[in-house]
Amino acid sequence: MGETETIKSGNQITMAHGSGGKLMHNLIRELFVKRFANEFLDRMSDSAVLANPLNDKSDLCFTTDSYVVDPVFFPGGNIGSLAVCGTINDLAVEGATPLFLSCGFIIEEGLEIHILEEIADTMAKIAHDAGVNIVTGDLKVIEKGHADKVFINTSGVGRRPKHLQLGHDFIRDGDMVLINGAFGEHGIAVLSARGNFELNMDVQSDCAPLHGIIAEILSASDGIHFMRDPTRGGIATTLNEIVAGTSSGITIDEASLPIKEETRSACEILGFDPLYLANEGKVIIVASENKAEKILDIMRLNPLGKDSRIIGKVTHENPGKVVMKTLLGGHRIIDMLTGEQLPRIC
Amino acid sequence: MDEYRNPELGQKLLGKIEETLRGFPVKISIMEVCGTHTMSIARAGIGRLLAERVRLLSGPGCPVCVTPNDYMDRAVAWARCKDIIITTFGDMMKVPGSTSSLYREKVSGAQIAIVYSPLEAIGIAEAYPSKKIIFLAIGFETTAPTIAATIKCAREKNLKNFFIHCGHKLVPPAMRTLVNDPELQIDGFICPGHVSTIIGSRPYEFIAREYHIPCVVAGFEPLDILESVWMIVNQISRGNHAIVEIQYTRAVKPEGNPNALSLMNEVFAPVDSIWRGLGTIPESGMTIRESNADFDAVKKIPVAVEETKEHPACICGMILRGVRLPVDCPLFRTTCNPENPIGPCMVSSEGTCAAYYKYEKG
Amino acid sequence: MCLAVPMKIVKLTGTDAVVELSGVQRSINLALMSDSELKIGDYVIVHAGFAIQKLDSVDAEERLKLLQEMLEIS
Numbered sequence: 001m002g003e004t005e006t007i008k009s010g011n012q013i014t015m016a017h018g019s020g021g022k023l024m025h026n027l028i029r030e031l032f033v034k035r036f037a038n039e040f041l042d043r044m045s046d047s048a049v050l051a052n053p054l055n056d057k058s059d060l061c062f063t064t065d066s067y068v069v070d071p072v073f074f075p076g077g078n079i080g081s082l083a084v085c086g087t088i089n090d091l092a093v094e095g096a097t098p099l100f101l102s103c104g105f106i107i108e109e110g111l112e113i114h115i116l117e118e119i120a121d122t123m124a125k126i127a128h129d130a131g132v133n134i135v136t137g138d139l140k141v142i143e144k145g146h147a148d149k150v151f152i153n154t155s156g157v158g159r160r161p162k163h164l165q166l167g168h169d170f171i172r173d174g175d176m177v178l179i180n181g182a183f184g185e186h187g188i189a190v191l192s193a194r195g196n197f198e199l200n201m202d203v204q205s206d207c208a209p210l211h212g213i214i215a216e217i218l219s220a221s222d223g224i225h226f227m228r229d230p231t232r233g234g235i236a237t238t239l240n241e242i243v244a245g246t247s248s249g250i251t252i253d254e255a256s257l258p259i260k261e262e263t264r265s266a267c268e269i270l271g272f273d274p275l276y277l278a279n280e281g282k283v284i285i286v287a288s289e290n291k292a293e294k295i296l297d298i299m300r301l302n303p304l305g306k307d308s309r310i311i312g313k314v315t316h317e318n319p320g321k322v323v324m325k326t327l328l329g330g331h332r333i334i335d336m337l338t339g340e341q342l343p344r345i346c
Numbered sequence: 347m348d349e350y351r352n353p354e355l356g357q358k359l360l361g362k363i364e365e366t367l368r369g370f371p372v373k374i375s376i377m378e379v380c381g382t383h384t385m386s387i388a389r390a391g392i393g394r395l396l397a398e399r400v401r402l403l404s405g406p407g408c409p410v411c412v413t414p415n416d417y418m419d420r421a422v423a424w425a426r427c428k429d430i431i432i433t434t435f436g437d438m439m440k441v442p443g444s445t446s447s448l449y450r451e452k453v454s455g456a457q458i459a460i461v462y463s464p465l466e467a468i469g470i471a472e473a474y475p476s477k478k479i480i481f482l483a484i485g486f487e488t489t490a491p492t493i494a495a496t497i498k499c500a501r502e503k504n505l506k507n508f509f510i511h512c513g514h515k516l517v518p519p520a521m522r523t524l525v526n527d528p529e530l531q532i533d534g535f536i537c538p539g540h541v542s543t544i545i546g547s548r549p550y551e552f553i554a555r556e557y558h559i560p561c562v563v564a565g566f567e568p569l570d571i572l573e574s575v576w577m578i579v580n581q582i583s584r585g586n587h588a589i590v591e592i593q594y595t596r597a598v599k600p601e602g603n604p605n606a607l608s609l610m611n612e613v614f615a616p617v618d619s620i621w622r623g624l625g626t627i628p629e630s631g632m633t634i635r636e637s638n639a640d641f642d643a644v645k646k647i648p649v650a651v652e653e654t655k656e657h658p659a660c661i662c663g664m665i666l667r668g669v670r671l672p673v674d675c676p677l678f679r680t681t682c683n684p685e686n687p688i689g690p691c692m693v694s695s696e697g698t699c700a701a702y703y704k705y706e707k708g
Numbered sequence: 709m710c711l712a713v714p715m716k717i718v719k720l721t722g723t724d725a726v727v728e729l730s731g732v733q734r735s736i737n738l739a740l741m742s743d744s745e746l747k748i749g750d751y752v753i754v755h756a757g758f759a760i761q762k763l764d765s766v767d768a769e770e771r772l773k774l775l776q777e778m779l780e781i782s
Binding site: 199200269 | 710715730
């Protein structure tokens with residue numbers, strides 16, 4: 001497939017390059033990973049697992065993420081919640097206990113200080129409740145018009161048990177695919193906060209730190225092979241990432257997908273597909289078939305997992321693809337997101 | 347309307363369709379002419395469920411697919427003007443023109459606002475009195491009345507900076523072109539549900555009467571589509587005179603919505619129109635009548651438009667008519683793909699080529 | 709161009725209405741509906757912010773029942 005074509009198709013970065021789908025993946029791979037060239041980056045996982053230079057007892061996990069969201073405040077959180085939860089989650093899905101965060105702020109001139117205070121309050125609370133310390137940071141102010149209110153970068157460091165059998169290589173055909181609850185809410189919450197399209201609804205972002213629920217299942221069960229938190233591009237993109245280029249496929253069952261009614265309705269009105277909506281408090285877990293029910297039970301005991309479901313399985317059919325068995329019994333290929341979703345009339 | 351997604355009933359309908367078509371020597375070809383039907387069919391996976399007995403053809407039913415390059419080229423030319431804000435439905439953002447698209451223009455700094463309702467464009471016109479707001483009015487008879495109402499609203503508000511780039515098209519004339527096409531074998535039509543909410547079922551009667559092709563006006567849930575296929579298949583198997591039936595009775599009356607129709611005809615007049623891939627079809631487009639010419643962007647905002655060019659190798663036209671498959675196109679997959687669409691069949695995520703790309707990707 | 713959704717009327721204000729679908733509300737324009745007797749609780753088909761037709765829920769139910777009966781006959 002013309003992969004290099006996709007970043008050559010135009011000489012400018014477009015919004016589509018940031019939307020979590022194919023264009024973004026190709027850009028990261030072709031422009032950065034190729035140049036920086038090392039075994040850690042080649043894995044393209046959420047966090048880098050590094051041999052701990054300080055001791056032999058556990059591995060170090062290290063990750064970074066930048067947060068830009070418009071609007072800065074939305075139902076269920078703000079850019080600060082995303083910045084802390086997002087990085088905690090990138091560590092947690094690699095099986096690490098999050099320990100320390102850094103945070104860098106790029107602030108647009110003219111931003112009101114009380115906004116920054118509210119963001120910082122949120123970050124402090126989430127970090128504190130999660131047992132994570134924000135230990136270093138940076139701040140830059142940029143001229144009005146050169147940034148959109150505030151951008152935040154957080155990097156995170158965590159401790160990971162040595163030789164943890166968690167990662168892409170441990171996925172097997174026959175494994176079940178689980179999710180900890182209804183998806184698509186963050187995408188809809190941000191949309192409704194923007195006020196575009198004049199829809200009124202009461203949908204909250206699902207933004208939440210998942211290290212607690214993940215620690216619970218890791219300590220109570222084996223058989224967890226892989227985890228990832230679906231963010232931009234939705235669960236469709238994450239599921240595709242899992243099988244792209246492999247000899248396995250994923251089949252998901254439309255009837256078992258957990259979606260809130262409001263999310264479904266907003267999507268129907270605008271012509272969106274909830275599979276591609278952003279999430280900030282979801283984890284996709286791939287686990288061995290005989291442990292799936294047990295893991296589900298443990299997840300459901302946690303408030304962040306009460307609507308957990310088994311949504312599909314890894315198979316040898318349709319290698320490299322994600323296929324959905326529709327309500328009707330038909331099949332539909334779920335591709336990765338191309339560009340952004342836009343409201344349509346057709 | 348969850349009952350219209352009931353899988354058990356769906357299975358039974360599939361069984362009935364299979365039963366009725368048993369013994370038929372050939373596969374029957376049913377064409378739908380509505381982009382939303384294409385989506386519903388793809389979403390439910392109906393095409394493959396019926397594949398043994400029925401060939402479901404996706405016709406030129408999507409405004410994205412049939413809007414010709416010159417419409418987009420003019421939109422792009424306007425988008426490049428600093429004093430113009432283009433307002434549009436999301437569908438049009440990635441439609442390619444001769445050399446660019448609205449998406450590319452937005453990246454380069456053009457002021458383009460995506461809306462869900464044309465009335466939002468009115469709001470933008472009121473909020474930016476020093477700019478000219480042009481709304482890209484595409485869509486069939488479902489959408490044209492909403493634009494007509496929007497123009498009336500602009501008139502009532504005495505807006506001087508609001509304009510429409512009219513690209514509306516009418517479905518029944520295009521269907522006549524399709525049935526006259528010697529290369530096309532169509533055994534039945536699934537007629538567009540929401541277009542028919544406005545125009546009713548009578549405009550399709552010429553197809554049944556003159557061409558003896560059964561027509562069923564269908565809703566959009568999986569059961570609506572399956573029931574409609576069953577109704578078409580029953581007509582064919584009974585061998586009586588073909589007729590137009592309404593499956594989507596909960597939303598479509600034979601006379602349609604006379605109020606909406608008269609509003610549409612008050613503001614717009616039919617005009618010959620170019621459909622991508624089908625050529626010029628008489629009286630198949632709409633133009634703004636003289637009484638509202640002050641809202642007509644083409645008349646009121648002259649702009650230099652680049653020469654319209656079609657990609658020489660693009661065969662979207664033949665694909666839209668159902669006489670070629672995407673794999674027959676030399677550009678398919680190599681040059682033309684969802685991230686970089688050359689023709690409209692690849693732009694719409696369930697357009698014929700985009701759908702093929704997903705299913706046949708190696 | 710056919711994307712339209714049945715939504716329930718929860719408020720009527722002359723030329724406009726507020727409609728709802730499972731917790732999602734929007735204000736819509738009734739210019740395309742004749743001065744018909746729309747009531748709170750009626751469903752309308754909504755396209756691009758306009759009501760384009762009243763949904764006949766009685767017909768919907770009856771038709772579904774009829775379909776179910778027809779499909780029982782094998």
